[in-house]
Amino acid sequence: MADDPNHYDAIILGAGGAGLMCAGVAARRGRRTLVIDHADAPGKKILISGGGRCNFTNVHTAPDRFLSQNPHFAKSALSRYAPQDFIDLVDGYGIAWHEKTLGQLFCDGSARQIVDMLMTAATDAGAEIALGKSIRDVTHIDDGDRRFRVAFGLRTVTAASLVIATGGPSIPKIGATGFAYDLARQFRLKIVEPRPALVPLTLGGREVLFRELSGVSAEVTASCGKTSFREAALFTHRGLSGPAILQISSYWRSGQSVAIDFLPAANDDWLIEEKRARPRVGIRNALAARLPDRLAATLADRIGIDGELANVPDRKLSGAATRLSRWEFSPNGSEGFAKAEVTAGGIDTKELSSKPMESRRVPGLYAIGEAVDVTGWLGGYNFQWAWASGVAAGEAL
Numbered sequence: 001m002a003d004d005p006n007h008y009d010a011i012i013l014g015a016g017g018a019g020l021m022c023a024g025v026a027a028r029r030g031r032r033t034l035v036i037d038h039a040d041a042p043g044k045k046i047l048i049s050g051g052g053r054c055n056f057t058n059v060h061t062a063p064d065r066f067l068s069q070n071p072h073f074a075k076s077a078l079s080r081y082a083p084q085d086f087i088d089l090v091d092g093y094g095i096a097w098h099e100k101t102l103g104q105l106f107c108d109g110s111a112r113q114i115v116d117m118l119m120t121a122a123t124d125a126g127a128e129i130a131l132g133k134s135i136r137d138v139t140h141i142d143d144g145d146r147r148f149r150v151a152f153g154l155r156t157v158t159a160a161s162l163v164i165a166t167g168g169p170s171i172p173k174i175g176a177t178g179f180a181y182d183l184a185r186q187f188r189l190k191i192v193e194p195r196p197a198l199v200p201l202t203l204g205g206r207e208v209l210f211r212e213l214s215g216v217s218a219e220v221t222a223s224c225g226k227t228s229f230r231e232a233a234l235f236t237h238r239g240l241s242g243p244a245i246l247q248i249s250s251y252w253r254s255g256q257s258v259a260i261d262f263l264p265a266a267n268d269d270w271l272i273e274e275k276r277a278r279p280r281v282g283i284r285n286a287l288a289a290r291l292p293d294r295l296a297a298t299l300a301d302r303i304g305i306d307g308e309l310a311n312v313p314d315r316k317l318s319g320a321a322t323r324l325s326r327w328e329f330s331p332n333g334s335e336g337f338a339k340a341e342v343t344a345g346g347i348d349t350k351e352l353s354s355k356p357m358e359s360r361r362v363p364g365l366y367a368i369g370e371a372v373d374v375t376g377w378l379g380g381y382n383f384q385w386a387w388a389s390g391v392a393a394g395e396a397l
Contacts (some may be wrong), residue, residue, distance in 0.1 A: 006156065006157045006158065007146065007159065008032045008033060008034045008158070008160075009026070009031040009032045009033065009397065010031050010032070010034070010159055010163060010397045011035075011148065011150050011157060011161070011162050012026075012033065012035045012036070012163040012165055013035075013135065013138075013150075013162070013163065013164055013165060013179075013183070014037055014163075014165035014166035014180075015036075015037035015039065015042035016037075016043055016044070016045055016167055016369065016386070017118065017369065017383055017386035017390070018165045018369025018370070018371075018385075018386040018387075018389055018390040019037070019163065019165030019166075019368070019369070019390065020035065020043065020115075020121075020122050021118060021387050021391060021394065022163055022366075022368060022390035022391070022393045023035045023122040023129075023394070024118065024394065025390065025391050025394025025395055026127070026393075026394040026397040027122060027126045027127040029394070029395070029397070031397050032126070033122075033126070033127040033397075034127070034130065034157060034159070035122065035129045036133055036152050037129075037130070037131050037132075037133070037166075038132070038133060038134045038135065038175065039131060039132065039174075039175045040131055040132040041131065042115055042118075042119055042131060043115035043119075044174040045174060046111050046114050047112060047115060048171075048174065049383070050111060052110060052111050053106045053109070053110065054106065054107050054111030054113075054114045055100075055105065055383065056090065056105055056106070056114055056380060056383050057083040057087065057380045057384045057387070058102070058105065058379050058380035058381050058384060059099070059105065060102070061078060061083050061380075061381060061384045062078075063075045065376055065377045065381050066376050066377070066385065067197075067250055067251070067344060067374075067376075068349055068374045069192055069348070069350075069373055070349045070373075072354075073349040073352075073373075073374060074354075074374050074385065074388075075354070076354040076392070077354065077355075077357070077385075077388040077391070077392040078384070078385070078388050080388070080391070081387060081391040081392070082388075083105075083384055085391075086384065086387050087105070089121075090114070090117065093113075093117045093120075095107060095113045095117065096108035096109065103380075104379045104380050105380060130152065133152045133153040134153070135150060135151070135152045135179075137150070137151040138150050138162070138186065140187065141158070145160040146159070146160070147159070147160055147161070147162070147363070148160075148161070148365075160364055161364045161366065162364060162366070163366040163367070163368060163393055163397070164180050164183055164347070164365070164366065164367040164368070165368050165371065165390070166179045166180045166183075167180065167369060167370040168180065168345075168346055168370045168371065169194065169337045169343055170196060170197075170337050170340040170341060170343045170370075171337070171338070171340070171341070172337060172338060173338070180346065180367070181346070181347070181371075184347045184351075187359065187361075187362050187365060189348065189359060189361070189367075190347075190348040190350065190351055191345070191347060191348060192345040192346060192347075192348050193345050194344070194345040194346055195343070195344050195345055196249075196336050196337050196339075196340030197249060197250040197340055197342050197375050198247070198340060198341035198342050198378050199246065199249045199334045199335055199336070199339055199341070200241035200245060200249070200335045200339055201240045201241075201249055201252065201258065201329075201331035201333070201334050202239040202240075202332055202334060202335060203238070203239035203329065203332065205330075205332070207239075207329060207330065209298070210235055210239075210240075210298065210329075211235070211237055211238065212298070213235035213294055213298060214235055214236055214237040215234075215235070216235045216295050217232050217234040217235070217242055217292075218262065218291055219231065219232050219233075219244075219264065220232070220233045220244055220260050220262055220264060221244070221260070221264040222244040222245055222247070222248040222258060223258070223260075223261070223326075224248045224251045224252045224256060224257075224258050224259070227248065227251045229243070229244045229247040229248055230244065230264050231243035231244040231247065232244060233245050233260065235295075238335065239331065240258070240329065243378055243379075246341065247377060249334060250375060254333070257329060257331075258329045259326045259327065259328055259329075260326075260329060261324075261325045261326060262299065262324050262325070262327060263290055263291070263324055263325065264325075266325075269318070269321070270321060271283070271286065271317040271318070271320055271321045272314050272321075274286045274309060275310060275314070275317060278309070279308060279309055280309075281308065282300075282306070282307060282308055282309065283300050283303060283305045283309065283312075283320065284296055284297055286309065287299055287300055287324075299327075303320050303323065305320055341378070342370055342375055342382050343370055344373075344375040345373055346370065346371050346372050346373045347367045347371055347372050347373060348373055349372060349373050351367075352367060352372065355392065355396070356392060356393060356396030357372075357389055357392050357396070358396060366393045366397070368390050368392070369385065369390065370385075370386070372389065
């Protein structure tokens with residue numbers, strides 16, 4: 001069937017990071033590969049990431065920085081394609097980059113360099129890319145090496161293998177949808193309930209007063225359950241955001257509280273020590289020496305301790321310090337998929353073999369990237385999963 005222009009070794013649905021990576025690897029291995037995407041341009045999520053500079057990986061990538069119902073699933077792909085492998089690829093295309101905090105790597109220039117690199121790698125290897133083409137129908141026909149039929153635009157094509165790389169529904173304004181889940185259900189694959197992750201949290205009720213701090217940020221430790229992150233938190237007109245909140249949001253569930261340590265560098269007795277050192281200072285000024293003024297004023301008002309520290313019993317100061325180290329917020333929700341950087345949940349990893357990313361029940365069907373129930377921390381981890389899962393499937397096609 002080599003002379004049939006409508007037959008391929010592999011059809012990849014989705015021209016995002018995982019799909020393009022998979023296409024490049026498969027095409028270099030001599031597989032006739034077609035990538036289809038309904039968007040008019042590839043890699044739209046890459047283009048808006050990292051403030052337009054693409055936080056393309058994290059040097060601290062490890063399986064424990066990923067959420068999944070099966071925390072072991074990501075180990076295989078991540079171990080076989082490490083951050084340094086992608087760095088070598090970036091270096092090979094002459095793309096300058098730099099490291100920011102916490103192992104995050106960014107382009108010196110534009111995120112478009114990463115998209116162009118992936119597109120060039122795929123097309124130079126012989127992969128075909130069809131953009132702006134809505135998929136009309138996907139059928140499992142299981143006829144020899146024609147296992148799958150895909151109708152899109154004015155064409156109908158067949159392939160021995162089909163790769164689901166269409167991501168999740170986060171950031172719908174760039175065209176993200178739940179198509180991957182619809183397709184997975186068509187093939188009777190189980191889905192772990194998708195939910196927004198790396199997303200701002202909203203506040204209501206008595207906590208709505210904290211919205212008046214919109215624009216104020218501070219380094220905190222945010223905790224939910226046994227998980228905590230020490231990074232910046234930002235108050236918004238709807239609630240809480242910033243890296244610490246985005247991180248903890250992936251672990252938060254409706255009805256749970258989020259604890260904030262507003263002074264993660266302070267010891268338990270810092271207010272008592274402050275009383276000894278500056279007895280005539282009030283709690284508001286004591287806080288203002290360590291936190292932004294507006295935040296200090298709001299916290300002091302809520303604590304309700306008046307007057308000079310010299311006149312406040314140590315017991316009360318100890319209690320205030322404890323509250324400041326574990327200030328409980330009860331979010332009433334999140335800002336949803338519209339503001340979520342990624343989607344948690346997705347195609348159940350129990351349905352897939354972790355080495356090739358292939359369906360256990362439908363031979364030739366693969367799922368990679370954000371479509372799968374593997375979600376990384378903030379800071380380049382989700383892109384590393386896209387690259388690693390894409391390579392794993394590309395090497396198996």
